[in-house]
Structure formats: structure tokens, C-alpha cells
Amino acid sequence: MDKETLIAQLKEIIKPYAKNEEALANIDENTDFINDLKINSANLVDVILDVEEKFNIVIDNESMERMLNVKSAIEIIEAKLAQG
Amino acid sequence: MIGNDIIDLQLAGQESRWQRKGFLNKLFTVQEREMILQAAVPETMVWLLWSCKEAVYKIVNRRTLTRFYAPQQFVCLTLEYNNATAAGTCWYEGQRHSFISHLTENSIHTIAVKYDSFFEHLTVYTEETAFAGIQKSQDGIPYLLSSSFSTIPVSISHHGRYYAQVSLGK
Numbered sequence: 001m002d003k004e005t006l007i008a009q010l011k012e013i014i015k016p017y018a019k020n021e022e023a024l025a026n027i028d029e030n031t032d033f034i035n036d037l038k039i040n041s042a043n044l045v046d047v048i049l050d051v052e053e054k055f056n057i058v059i060d061n062e063s064m065e066r067m068l069n070v071k072s073a074i075e076i077i078e079a080k081l082a083q084g
Numbered sequence: 085m086i087g088n089d090i091i092d093l094q095l096a097g098q099e100s101r102w103q104r105k106g107f108l109n110k111l112f113t114v115q116e117r118e119m120i121l122q123a124a125v126p127e128t129m130v131w132l133l134w135s136c137k138e139a140v141y142k143i144v145n146r147r148t149l150t151r152f153y154a155p156q157q158f159v160c161l162t163l164e165y166n167n168a169t170a171a172g173t174c175w176y177e178g179q180r181h182s183f184i185s186h187l188t189e190n191s192i193h194t195i196a197v198k199y200d201s202f203f204e205h206l207t208v209y210t211e212e213t214a215f216a217g218i219q220k221s222q223d224g225i226p227y228l229l230s231s232s233f234s235t236i237p238v239s240i241s242h243h244g245r246y247y248a249q250v251s252l253g254k
Binding site: 041064065 | 154
């Protein structure tokens with residue numbers, strides 16, 4: 001799966017929780033979930049749970065710790081998918 | 085050295101489905117989940133514990149200048165709890181922090197401190213609108229601008245209808 005597709009899929013997941021629509025429209029690798037998209041920290045867990053469901057992966061606590069921006073999210077998803 | 089977190093319970097109820105599969109498991113320790121399930125109103129306990137973790141995270145974030153999402157590393161022990169207030173300790177990497185929470189029908193406001201004596205020297209401001217004169221450092225740490233160009237560390241929190249701000253000193 002290429003990066004563009006991954007970001008597009010991530011964008012769909014994030015949509016219900018993002019409070020800054022402009023930042024969501026311009027989402028890229030450098031977008032920060034909290035600072036840019038204004039996602040509530042209590043909703044970050046929903047993003048993580050939705051990612052787990054969508055990609056059928058398990059995000060362990062160590063990975064979750066870094067799930068603060070698009071770049072880390074993509075790295076984590078790619079790594080978990082590669083593990084099979 | 086101080087951190088605070090305010091939660092608009094009505095908004096929290098709209099924004100989060102705490103009963104969804106995995107939600108409690110990702111955020112709370114086994115003991116905290118027990119406290120939630122045994123509480124008279126589990127939802128209130130969810131947000132009480134969450135506000136403690138957030139308040140202590142702000143203390144740690146100010147000290148380490150590092151951002152991370154590891155709610156389970158903040159371990160809450162609520163010692164006393166009644167309808168209007170809660171008090172206890174929240175631990176991070178073996179370090180003890182005390183917290184006091186004020187609960188109303190619509191909100192939970194938690195203040196955490198590194199040293200208990202700080203509780204007697206706090207300036208607490210809760211309103212519906214943000215306070216003027218806050219600036220953030222490069223690392224996103226908030227400071228209160230005071231006269232004579234000095235800055236005072238301040239913890240701010242904003243959720244739904246509520247805004248809260250806590251600083252040391254009167």
C-alpha cells in the first residue's frame with residue numbers, strides 16, 4: 001500500500017474526531033493530531049482503536065506512545081502490516 | 085510542578101463512547117478498571133481518572149519537554165471520593181503526585197501537584213472564556229505574562245464550556 005493511499009485511509013478514520021477542518025483538508029505526513037487537527041486527547045484512543053479495526057492490527061502500548069502525528073501513525077501501521 | 089485538567093461532562097459524553105471495546109483497556113490499568121466498574125456512576129469515574137492522568141501528564145511534559153501518549157503509565161490511586169470532591173495520588177515512573185478534584189453535575193476539575201504544600205499556594209481561575217496574557221514556549225509549554233517582562237509557569241485546560249488555569253503563587 002503506498003503512502004498516499006494510507007494517508008487517505010487515515011484521513012477517513014480521523015474525520016469524526018478532527019476539530020480543525022482546514023487542517024484535515026490539508027493533511028499530510030507532517031500533520032500533528034493534537035496541535036494541528038485539534039483532536040481531543042481522550043479521542044486519540046478512538047483513532048488508535050479505529051486504526052486497529054480498519055487494518056486488522058494490534059497497536060501495543062509502546063507504539064501507541066508515539067501515535068501523535070500522521071508520520072508516526074503511518075510508520076506504525078506499515079511496520080505492523082509487514083509483521084503480518 | 086503543577087498541572088490541571090477540566091472536563092465538560094456533557095461534551096465528553098458526546099465525544100467518547102467509553103463502553104466501546106478496547107477503550108478502557110488501552111487507557112486504564114487493571115486496578116483503575118476495577119474502580120470504574122465498581123463505581124456508583126462508572127462514567128464519572130472514567131473521567132475523574134482520565135483528568136488525573138492528564139493533569140499529571142502536564143507536569144511531566146513541562147519537566148521533560150517530551151510529548152507522548154501513554155495513559156497506562158500514569159497510575160491513579162483514588163483514596164477518598166464523595167460526590168463533590170476526590171483526592172488521591174497518581175504515580176508516574178515511581179514519582180508520586182497528589183491530586184484534588186472538584187466535581188459538579190456538569191464538570192470535573194482536577195489539579196495535580198508534585199509537592200503537597202503547593203496546594204496552599206495556588207491561584208485557580210475557572211471561567212467560560214480563556215484568560216488573556218498566555219504565551220506558549222517553542223515546546224508548547226504555557227506561561228503567564230506578568231509585569232516586568234517575567235513569565236510565570238501556568239497550567240491551562242479547555243474543554244467544551246469550561247476553561248481552567250492554575251499557577252503557583254498568589
